[in-house]
Amino acid sequence: MANKEIAGKTVDVNADGYLNNPSQWDKDVAIEIAKEEGIELSNKHYEVIEFLRKTHESGETLTIRKVGKSGITDIKGFYELFPGGPLKISSKIAGIPKPSSCV
Amino acid sequence: MRKLVILGGGTAGTMMANKLRKALSRDEWEITVVDKHRTHYYQPGFLFIPFGIYNRSDVEKSKSDFFPSGVKVIYSDIDKIEGEENRVLLDGGQVLHYDFLIVATGTQTRPEETPGLTDKLWKKEIFDFYTIEGAVDLQKFFKTWEGGKLVMAISELPYKCPVAPIEFVCLADEFFTRKGIRDKVEISLVTPLPGAFTKPIATAMLSELLKSKNINVIPDFYIERVDNDKKVLVSYDQREVEFDALTIVPVNMGADMVERSGLGDDLNFIPTNKFTLQSEKFENIFVLGDASNIPTSKAGSVAHFASEILFENLMNTIEGRPLTAKFDGHANCYIETGFGKGALIDFNYETEPLPGTFPLPGIGPFGLLKNTKMNHYGKIMFRWIYWHILLKGKELPVEADMTMAGKKRVSL
Ligand SMILES: Cc1cc2nc3c(=O)[nH]c(=O)nc-3n(C[C@H](O)[C@H](O)[C@H](O)COP(=O)(O)OP(=O)(O)OC[C@H]3O[C@@H](n4cnc5c(N)ncnc54)[C@H](O)[C@@H]3O)c2cc1C
Numbered sequence: 001m002a003n004k005e006i007a008g009k010t011v012d013v014n015a016d017g018y019l020n021n022p023s024q025w026d027k028d029v030a031i032e033i034a035k036e037e038g039i040e041l042s043n044k045h046y047e048v049i050e051f052l053r054k055t056h057e058s059g060e061t062l063t064i065r066k067v068g069k070s071g072i073t074d075i076k077g078f079y080e081l082f083p084g085g086p087l088k089i090s091s092k093i094a095g096i097p098k099p100s101s102c103v
Numbered sequence: 104m105r106k107l108v109i110l111g112g113g114t115a116g117t118m119m120a121n122k123l124r125k126a127l128s129r130d131e132w133e134i135t136v137v138d139k140h141r142t143h144y145y146q147p148g149f150l151f152i153p154f155g156i157y158n159r160s161d162v163e164k165s166k167s168d169f170f171p172s173g174v175k176v177i178y179s180d181i182d183k184i185e186g187e188e189n190r191v192l193l194d195g196g197q198v199l200h201y202d203f204l205i206v207a208t209g210t211q212t213r214p215e216e217t218p219g220l221t222d223k224l225w226k227k228e229i230f231d232f233y234t235i236e237g238a239v240d241l242q243k244f245f246k247t248w249e250g251g252k253l254v255m256a257i258s259e260l261p262y263k264c265p266v267a268p269i270e271f272v273c274l275a276d277e278f279f280t281r282k283g284i285r286d287k288v289e290i291s292l293v294t295p296l297p298g299a300f301t302k303p304i305a306t307a308m309l310s311e312l313l314k315s316k317n318i319n320v321i322p323d324f325y326i327e328r329v330d331n332d333k334k335v336l337v338s339y340d341q342r343e344v345e346f347d348a349l350t351i352v353p354v355n356m357g358a359d360m361v362e363r364s365g366l367g368d369d370l371n372f373i374p375t376n377k378f379t380l381q382s383e384k385f386e387n388i389f390v391l392g393d394a395s396n397i398p399t400s401k402a403g404s405v406a407h408f409a410s411e412i413l414f415e416n417l418m419n420t421i422e423g424r425p426l427t428a429k430f431d432g433h434a435n436c437y438i439e440t441g442f443g444k445g446a447l448i449d450f451n452y453e454t455e456p457l458p459g460t461f462p463l464p465g466i467g468p469f470g471l472l473k474n475t476k477m478n479h480y481g482k483i484m485f486r487w488i489y490w491h492i493l494l495k496g497k498e499l500p501v502e503a504d505m506t507m508a509g510k511k512r513v514s515l
Contacts, residue, residue: 061398064325064339065259066369076327079340085297085323100301 007032018091018098022053025095034093037082041093045081047072049094056096062087063099104133108191108201110181110360112138114146114494115392115406116207117169121496122414124171127421135175135199137191141166144235145489146263147403147482150270150439152238153245153350154278159235161486169494181208184364186385203387203417206366206373208358210263210393210401216354217258219329229329229349232271233263241350245278250287251347256336257294258326259370262355263393263401266448268292269299269309270439271350276316277441291319293336293344298322302455305448308472312440355401357394372396377452378429380413387420389413399432399452407493408433411503433505435461437482445478447471451505459510468509 004013007028012020017033019025030049034041041049051070055062064087068075082089087099107123109116120136127134148162170176180194184204191199212233214220220229230244231237255272272292279285292299292313298306299313299320313320327339335343357371366373366384374383375395382388391413392406399405408430415428432452439445447469448456460468469478492499 060368061396063260063369069369075325075339079325083340 014098016092016098019095022056022095025053029095030093033095037089037093039082039089039093042081044073044077045090045093048078048081048090052090052094052096056094061099062091062096105131105202106133106135106200107203107205108199109134109136109205109207110184110191111207111209111358111392111394112136112166112170112176113143113207113209113392114403114489115209115394115410116205117143117166117494118407118410118496119205119207119391119413120174121169121171121494122410123417124173125496126414126418129173133175134173135177136170137177137179137181137193137199138166139178139180141178143169143494145486146233147489148486149232149235149238150267150274152235153230153232153241153271154274155242155246156274158242159239162235164490181358181360182363183360184366184388186364186366186388189387201387203389203421204385205389205391205413205417206361206382206394207391207406208360208394210355210357210372212353213356214351214353216356217326217329217351219331220258220351220353222329222331224329224331224334224349228334228347229351231351231353233267233352233355244348248348250279250284252289252291252345253348253350254291254293254336254344254346255350256292256324256326256344257296257352259354260295261370261372261401262352264436265300265400265402266436266438268294268352269313272313272318273316273441274439276318289319290317291321291344293321293324293326295325296322302450304458305450305456305472308446308458309438312446312474316441355393361394368396377432379416379426380409380430381416381426389417397430397432400434400436402434402436403489403493404435405433407499408435408501408503410496431504433503435501437478437485439479439482440474443479444474444476445480445482446474447478447481449505449510454505454507454510457510457512462506462509471510 003010011024067078078086143164143166145162148157151157182192184191230241255268272290279288299309300306324338327337335345361367361371373390375390377397380389393401412428412430416426435449437445450456458472461471462468
């Protein structure tokens, strides 16, 4: 655990820069983390982020597939919004834990 | 008469039928198993078929050989479970009522979920080895294949036996080396995971191993489609991997019957309490094996360890006690690494695979995360253990809960 200054707030992050406490998240924090990832957030990004936070809160496991079926974007669109590792990056921006693919 | 119904008579369902028939009085309990197929496949053996190490006859037996007497067996497809009514509808219109239901319908491959996968190259230059037909076709293909780009690809997570693709590329390396054409075969492993495996310490070990065998790993590759004309895999972020021969683990999904019953997630896996193995939706429905969504490997060894917990909890609930037995997610996988060697990993929900030794009384120790001959024998012995001990629901000399004995805690 470490504290980090993001958007003027002190938040608790893990070694990979993921928020340990989703309740410390707000839009300013999101904008700042997104900037570090080289992403400028659009409305579409926010819709995805909201979906991620809601799904996470309900205790469900998130997968790229699930986001692709959310009705907000398809999988290709998800990759375009968050290039590289869409679920990893969007989870970080959404202030939820790093997705652990479990096999 | 009270009724217990088991859906699926594969690894998990067969083990439970054996355990429960022994424990529950025949005067009080009727036990019924439903499965649509009569043949039991030793699925871990599919891995060896493409390389001619096993043949079809080594992995097939009649399901009926493994069900105990006193269990009613129905060979039929299942239409759906009606949880509110405590009943199951079978395909022919037959209705089964139950006091307790165990769902053990496993997971099946769905090649049609990936665009282009079942087009013109399917079964010609594209194969899977997760079905008996695929494994046998691939054996035929490899007999005359003269080399080129061999790609082993994983379509979607989760899939059963997460180490099987790694084993496949290792055995391919040995096979083509022995054939004298290894220099003409380029082997790659394409995975949606960030590395060869999920857990960091095992990934580090396995990456090293694959590198030493000159096998490329292409991580973070999530397959969108297969282009049959260009013979490439295309990812969602528009990267491409060329192949001359493609072996693929198609999307794995639970049975359609689960979806029709309104019990599944988006891949038809059943939301299940990861400790008690009770379904999240109905108190008298339990889920064992690959059919559940519990966050551990989909593997026979997991089903075996979980079956001991499920047995305890069923007895608890039948006798009016709370569900006190808790599954820890224990998985124990031998990894065949080629040239007569193997590795062994042992882990659970909390502890990732660690190096050390695995203390199997009387037989072991097996080297954990080490490449040894003993681990290879472990894998070979597993087939005998599977048919003669595991399916019969007998005790193995291994605890259901993972032990830290012999393991070394390490940090990367
Ligand atoms: C290539 C390969 C290698 C593997 N290697 C290993 C290994 O080394 N170690 C290990 O521990 N595990 C390994 N596994 C995994 C292991 O085989 C499975 O995890 C295990 O068999 C799961 O048991 P199960 O009972 O949940 O499912 P299954 O054994 O698949 O049984 C499911 C049963 O349900 C039936 N069924 C499904 N739907 C219906 C329906 N609608 N109506 C009626 N019946 C239905 C099926 O016919 C089947 O008999 C491997 C698997 C594969 C494919």
